[in-house]
Amino acid sequence: MAKALPKRSENYSEWYNEIVKRADLAENSAVRGCMVIKPYGFAIWEKMQRALDDMFKATGHQNAYFPLFVPKSFLEKEEEHAEGFAKECAVVTHYRLKTDGKGGLMVDPNAKLDEELIIRPTSETVIWNAYKGWIQSWRDLPLLINQWCNIVRWEMRTRIFLRTAEFLWQEGHTAHATEQEAVEETERMLGVYADFVENWMALPVIQGVKTPGERFAGAVETYCIEGLMQDGKALQCGTSHFLGQNFSKSFDVQFVNKENQLEYPWATSWGVSTRLMGALIMGHSDDNGLVLPPKLAPFQVVIVPIHKSPEDLAKISEKVDPIINELKAAGVSVKYDDNDNQRSGWKFAEYELRGVPIRLGLGMRDLEAGTVEVARRDTLSKESRPIDGIVDHIKILLGEIQQNIYNKAMAFREANTFPVDTWDGFKEQIEKGGFILAHWDGTAETEEKIKNETKATIRCIPLNSIEESGTCVYSGKESAKRVLFARAY
């Protein structure tokens, strides 16, 4: 047997790394901070992409593709945006290599670009430059575009899935005739993200807006969804930005409105990334490995035969084949692992590690008794069930597991969300972890001081939270509502 996983309670960080590695999700590449997403990990990401893409299209968006390269001059056009991204840019300066005369290659000094190109850290500038040609009249609005692509931000401290130099994401970029429409779009897409993370990833999130200090560089307002990981740290799962007219003005995009006047359109942008893979892993997994919600599992059911001879295997397979066909017909993805190179015990451990929601075990005694062993990954429980009707049972069970994983994460969050009213209480609780709901005086100064003293940041000002007057947990000044604090990834 392989070595047991590190325990969450003992070394959370190592536990996370080992799950990523042993469930075969991803690995670090030879290039600093860049990851390789392995087939099993990528299959989960593909399921996420498909679900999100369907949701984007159902809300009227179309996909397009814009260049990888951002001319340096584009980045300079929106000042805050430039400041926010300049420090972590991969810069292309040359377009050719040549032989170095020593059997190797060197950059050809004669192939220097006139203007350096940045690998996109986000695409507002490139896209708004294109929109200049796309938007002339109110008839061209709203323009609702999404792009799936790779992104590079030269982060200094990287962590697989959570913060990598290159990552995959989608970025929506929309243009609207009125401020109100753009704000509605920003909120609509935040809602789509919350819907996806809660109903597909089975992870409850808090929806809110960022403080000015935590806003996207170039945004007027940044909305976000925040999840709570099992170590009590927060993870930002997605953001949706109301960009006002910042980019339409920087790129001089105007449209003729119905009154025949020139106006600058109002913009939004919104994105989620492969970071969600990190949230999925840290939100649900246990000391036995990955736990996947059925809706995102590359295969939802694995069937493992338990046999001693090829003849036994043939008998089991004969019983299993129609079950597989029935499951597939019902839209359930299933893998039959009759590979003879591995023992069934090894397989049980392997599929547990990989988070397969349901495992069916079938041996000769089961055949005689007309039963099958059904093991649930989420509860680690097993029971013997009649083979007759097993497909209906599985269909119901998959829904139950999806719901149970969500309920468990929700119960964890509820047990780890703390209203705190004193500074001593705040400092004590932040060391223990969890979400803290506390009053804040609304100033950047206080936000900064709290961050410096405790490493806690304001994750968001929750939407629809109850107005409740109180006093700032740090400064004692007046406050109208509680905000959400946590240490975060």
Next chain:
Amino acid sequence: MAKALPKRSENYSEWYNEIVKRADLAENSAVRGCMVIKPYGFAIWEKMQRALDDMFKATGHQNAYFPLFVPKSFLEKEEEHAEGFAKECAVVTHYRLKTDGKGGLMVDPNAKLDEELIIRPTSETVIWNAYKGWIQSWRDLPLLINQWCNIVRWEMRTRIFLRTAEFLWQEGHTAHATEQEAVEETERMLGVYADFVENWMALPVIQGVKTPGERFAGAVETYCIEGLMQDGKALQCGTSHFLGQNFSKSFDVQFVNKENQLEYPWATSWGVSTRLMGALIMGHSDDNGLVLPPKLAPFQVVIVPIHKSPEDLAKISEKVDPIINELKAAGVSVKYDDNDNQRSGWKFAEYELRGVPIRLGLGMRDLEAGTVEVARRDTLSKESRPIDGIVDHIKILLGEIQQNIYNKAMAFREANTFPVDTWDGFKEQIEKGGFILAHWDGTAETEEKIKNETKATIRCIPLNSIEESGTCVYSGKESAKRVLFARAY
């Protein structure tokens, strides 16, 4: 009315550019040689991706994702590969910008990378470096991986879709225990490509192998599919490479075989790109615009109401609604264009330009008569049909159109494929265009001379062509079979 398209026969190149622009497929971006793929063009590419991805998965492949960056030292490891790609590489040399003190940004000289990173021009090196950790035993083989991603090759002369500095593609990278298995895989994927291009894109292709001079840099054998465009030039639509043990040796990847001996695995790689969009446009379109095979059309049917008042429109819509529902239920994608900002005549021209396979027109007289006007994009023919049974008619018609577009392209190719036996005949025919089947003596010298004198290249040595002895069209030396010549994109 908008200006008519340039005619194919008068200015093929301008005709192509105008279709790309006016059918709203793509446009050049501000970055030299990089394109923006617009929503309508991208919707076609998405359909291509989905079909190909399903075919790859049906042949046992899994998707994964590898880094964008290739360390310079990786490229150096396989000599021919390095030579082939060094001259067109975008090179990242720095990882940070800083303010230049004049309100702009500059490259931060303190953020120079120790080793330059190349934006992937193809991923053999990055992937085989990863495979070193993935392949230990014969049990790990075959390893069948595919990646969808962006690629950068700094081409000097670019042409939208056909040759761009950045393009989108998929690249398959497989590893096998034996040479024979790898060759079989190379040929299997060539077959998948031919199947896709013929049965989805409706474009007949010649399957063959490249001469040594036209091989992929680092391959032992390059297979390809070649299509004939309407101007008589060839377009390479996809390649599948047998890489031998070149990359496993360069990256020192070995596996323990069943006899417990260390061996180098055998490799393949294969790819198709957004270049296929160029083939699709140039293969079928006419002087009225784009012609799309139904299987790849973003919407297969457009319904245009012809009305003078809102009341008329309401009556038409009432009749159309159940047809739309029936079409959707039958898996037919349909758009109902009841937008009142444009006249029906403008819409007719627009959907013709965009290549929508079937257009239904419905006016008040049709309502009374219980008919609908059915217009086919491929033949430009129209007929009045009873509304009753229209959905069944459309389902059959879509299949007919798909087949007819293929037949037309096949007839064109047959009419433009010429066996040529004399050098004068060769020079004469190559000016007229088309595929030339001619004898070649098998030497690189002759291939080079023919290319220099006529700009014709050997597109491929066709698979399964009849052995037929003859004499080389250029040198007069002996030859065992004809090869395929053409001028090419």
